[in-house]
Amino acid sequence: MTKTIQEIKQMLANISNQDDPQIALLYADPRKGVHQLLNSWEKKMTSQINKKNNFLKRFSYERELWSKNYQFIAGVDEVGRGPLAGPVLAAAVILPKTFDAIDVIDSKQLSVKKRNELYQTIIEQAISIGIGEVDAEMIDEVNIYQATKIAMTKAINNLAPQPDTLLIDAMTLSLDIPQQSLIKGDALSNSIGAASIIAKVTRDKIMADYDIVYPGYDFKQNSGYGTSKHLAGLKKKGLTPIHRRSFKPVQDILQHHNTIKRETND
Incomplete structure (x- = not known):
């Protein structure tokens, strides 16, 4: 038939x-x-x-390292260097040789739905995942570049087992571990791509929680970046404890509010 x-x-x-x-x-x-x-x-x-x-x-770097008897290769990436609010957050991920999620790549190339799906897959398949977070106060104290290094180091230190080599997205760390810095590494290495997804989803969840604590800034949608709604919230409501006071748009708002306050007191 x-x-x-x-x-x-x-x-x-x-x-x-x-x-x-x-x-x-x-x-x-x-x-x-x-x-x-x-x-x-x-x-x-x-x-x-x-x-x-x-x-x-995208497993070529890992395969070369595996062939040299490195067992635990950690991909390291961060998210949140550019926002006006919230932490900079890094993730370190050690993948097994059997990892098979072929859609894993730079988190910026993925839809929210696909990122969340891959996040669960990485959680299930990874040998180890470490998270490192540095808050706005520390970012203001040491600058965002140094804060990113601190976050990455924390993420690596939170791995168990500890890695015997690192693949890092565009950064070199002062650690006594062999490492390679790869420009646009999240699109070149599955380990770094997995780290970028873990970091992005984790930080987005944090900012969604902050949206409840500090309403009016649209943190759930903008993740702390300087969107029009975020800037409007800053002008109307002022700064929150999670705003980065060393970032110029926030500095301008802070100066404006201080000027108004002084004029009111006078």
Whole structure:
């Protein structure tokens, strides 16, 4: 009995091997609708193959290190250097050789839904995950560059087991651990990409909680970045304890409010 177009569509959804004998039979089917389904299926398979190849390529640094008997390779990345409020947060992730989440890459290239899905996968598959956080007060004290280094170091120190080598996104740390600094490393290394996803999702959750504590700044949506709603909230409500007073837009608001306060007192 000849399958309907809908039945063939459902069948193709469960076929991932181009050598499957059912595919050859479908090519012999004269119906236009069947060939349209086959074209769509072929594009999907090509996309998956390319995605898998790119994933394997992003493991090239790790494979080289594994071949040199490094067992615990930590990818390290941060998020939150640019916002006006909230912490800078770093993550360090040690992945197993069997890690298979082929969509893992720089968190900025992913939708919120996909990031959250991959976050759970990384949590389940990673050998170890470490988080390091530095608050706004410390950022103001030491500057954001140094605060980022502190956050990364904290994340690494929170790993168990401790790594025997590091792959770090565009940073070098004063640690007695062999390390490579990779520019745009979150798009070159699966370990760094995984760290970027963990860091981003974790920090977004923190800022969503702050949105409840400090309403009126739209922290849940902007994660502390200087959006129009955030700046409007600053002008209307003033600073919160999580604002970075060393950042110029915040400095301007602080100076404005201090000027008004002085004039009122005079």
